[in-house]
Amino acid sequence: MLTYSFADTGPEPLYIHLYKCIKNDILDSILLPGTKLPSKRSFAKNLGISNITVENAYAQLQAEGFIYSVPKKGFYVTELPDKGVMPFNSIRTENKNTEYGTKWHGSKIESSKEEGSQFEIDLVSNTAPPGKFPFSIWARLMREVISEKSSELMKKSPWGGIMELRSAISLNLKQFRNMEVSPGQIITGAGTEYLYTLIIQLLGYDKIYAVETPGYKKIAQIYKSNNVACEYIPVDNSGIIIEELERHNADVAHISPSHHYPTGIATPVSRRYEILAWAAEEPDRYIIEDDYDSEFRLAGKQMPTLQSIDIMERVIYINTFTKSLAPTIRISYMVLPVTLLEKFHSKLSFYSCTVSNFEQYTLAKFINDGYFEKHINRMRNYYRKVRDGLLKEIKNSSLSGISEISEEGSGLHFLLKIHTDMPDSEYIEICRKNKINVSCLSQYYTGEEKNHDKENKNNKERQHIIIMDYSGIRLEDVEKTVKLLCKSLNLPG
């Protein structure tokens, strides 16, 4: 059992002393996440102190999130809280390895206590505000699935997912994206991350995978973790640059033409055809069309997907319900061209489907009964209000004279360029101290060229652009958001 000395506790109460001892052991990774703490009684007996002292210490630790209780079981050391979608955090990990990266859980908990979970406003986490998902409907559909599908629920899902869901997705793609896709071409999986790893196994480890810069760091992280060559390809105002794809000898381009993050660019049709032409030039070139978030585009004509104008069977379309519905729903899917479907079938259909039947049936119902469409429409309206609120508040604030807004139609975020000399890193730090979590465009670039002139020019252009990701912002927090952004620039609200 844990033992601590109570010899030199000084003037502080015993429970504070005990609280500090345990807290330090958690921070120093002596007590690992998930470790069960001794029962209050036996711990008190062992340390020769009163039960109430242990109780107070535990209460303090619990209040601060270092431990948590399981009814009838006891107290356990907390796992570090999940940090959500992580471009910003991963950058910090890369830059400040000792502070955030390699040190084990203790400091993670501390840093997230100080910096993560206690933001009042979060423009980084990229998850929907709580309470927006129609949970009561979902729960009702789950109950219906339980009573209607009891025998199907005990059967293994086919490798591509259950047909009801794939049919529902197929109809949905036809209706909203004008895509003609047979349900058999749709393969479901527990998250896009998992699907990326299947795609690597399908297309090959000898290929060069190209990702966008700026872009989500996680995508490159996954390719690298799967031991394949990964090149960063710059995007211009129309999307990925074809010449750069050529120059890097890319075989597979992983892109988001409908809704690029973080710039918000939608690739115009002409560039789309150029990308398809690039793929058609060589027999083993493929495009991964990541359509993540495209449901939420607020303005402009919905562009046809690459998949729907691809006659050469070179586009793998990929999308997720994890983002459009709720993070707990781990269902994503990809649409394979028929030739790749055959290859998948012969090479990879030995893998079991990673999504439980139960969630698949529930989601199929949710889509077929029209709730998915309703939810998306409701969320679009909601986000439109949040965006309009932010634009209005910015206009009425002291930011209005010294900032420019762009890509406000892209959905879920826009860009706010601020005329300031303060370096991005400094501004971000001040924001965080003011309990608002922000990220800047400059953080999303990787794999820079070594041409210093160009770099300096680029760097200058990229500075002072805040990614106004409002996907997690509640309507009632719009005013405060702009106030805190001003405050962090030492401006009046």
Added chain:
Amino acid sequence: MLTYSFADTGPEPLYIHLYKCIKNDILDSILLPGTKLPSKRSFAKNLGISNITVENAYAQLQAEGFIYSVPKKGFYVTELPDKGVMPFNSIRTENKNTEYGTKWHGSKIESSKEEGSQFEIDLVSNTAPPGKFPFSIWARLMREVISEKSSELMKKSPWGGIMELRSAISLNLKQFRNMEVSPGQIITGAGTEYLYTLIIQLLGYDKIYAVETPGYKKIAQIYKSNNVACEYIPVDNSGIIIEELERHNADVAHISPSHHYPTGIATPVSRRYEILAWAAEEPDRYIIEDDYDSEFRLAGKQMPTLQSIDIMERVIYINTFTKSLAPTIRISYMVLPVTLLEKFHSKLSFYSCTVSNFEQYTLAKFINDGYFEKHINRMRNYYRKVRDGLLKEIKNSSLSGISEISEEGSGLHFLLKIHTDMPDSEYIEICRKNKINVSCLSQYYTGEEKNHDKENKNNKERQHIIIMDYSGIRLEDVEKTVKLLCKSLNLPG
């Protein structure tokens, strides 16, 4: 729309002609799985035939499983039925590529119609008989989770899984496997297959992974699909052979010491220490202890797991609820030694957890409320009865004089060696014609040495041994099982 000629239909009814046309298009992959068929009315109009003709043709196709209906939507071409756990099928795919492997869905459906789903007895599929899982309890717990955890359900799971489940697993491992494991060391994932791919990313693509022969082909398939070197290491009567691990320069040994499939061997303690010693010799050697199915061992002392006697932090323990509960529950977990946990955290914690919160909370309840233990005990009793029934029936049948039984304590299967000259492949074929699906030990060997003398000797020893995998056999089918085995040998029952 589909068009068929009705010019030369001959004497057969029109609906039979239409039925054949569509069926042939499905078999020839002209109609892919999931394709929606035209509505009866428009199809009839288009073909110039009556609605009832189309209706009859669809009904026939549906009755034979070629198409299925979605209420209010219409008819769709069926996906090939899932074939369950696949050592046998995958062997057939490897050997007879044109027949089972590369040809696309049409023939798959046909072959599974003829050979897969229509067995009366299946000694291969390795899934629990239907109706054994306490579904009503599971459904009740799901309802409780829905009402108690509505806010938690909408939060993203931590990367390792939710703490309640990991704590429950940790207590369970302590109770039943005497393993001291902190919940923080447990990482959940949607199936062991997915966890294997995480392990490869964790331990490295430059390592040589060793799998057992005989053994599950799927494990080697996964390593190969993930582009890492994979060596087949023979097992003797005590488990994997250390000298062979050395000779193949293996870095990582993927083994099942508690319950080897298909031989049923449990590795004795002395060999366990030898394996640990092998791992300790070099800094980067690891053991993946696949404890799949160990819950069901019916006889003999439960051996300590390698994980529990490993002080060098070289063992990754892995197990699944997919097998012990129901195939629809896609939850598996691995236990990492602390040093690897740190590495996992810094390298791979960017991956989201692949299991939905909802199933994690339900399973945590199921374990914490004692239902998991009850279920395992009930299933063990059930399987004991099935096994005892099979042993008795074999003893009372004409097999008794010409066969030997071994490893009957290993749980879920035993070995039945038959004195016959009939080659295994022929016997299997006859069995399948008699609607009983069996596999033989000889099918599970791979990567043979090229020494012909040895091979011949080995081959002889390995012939005529049926894997009596009774995990999917209902008690009421025990008698029939033995009857069909006898019939296939031309013996009286």
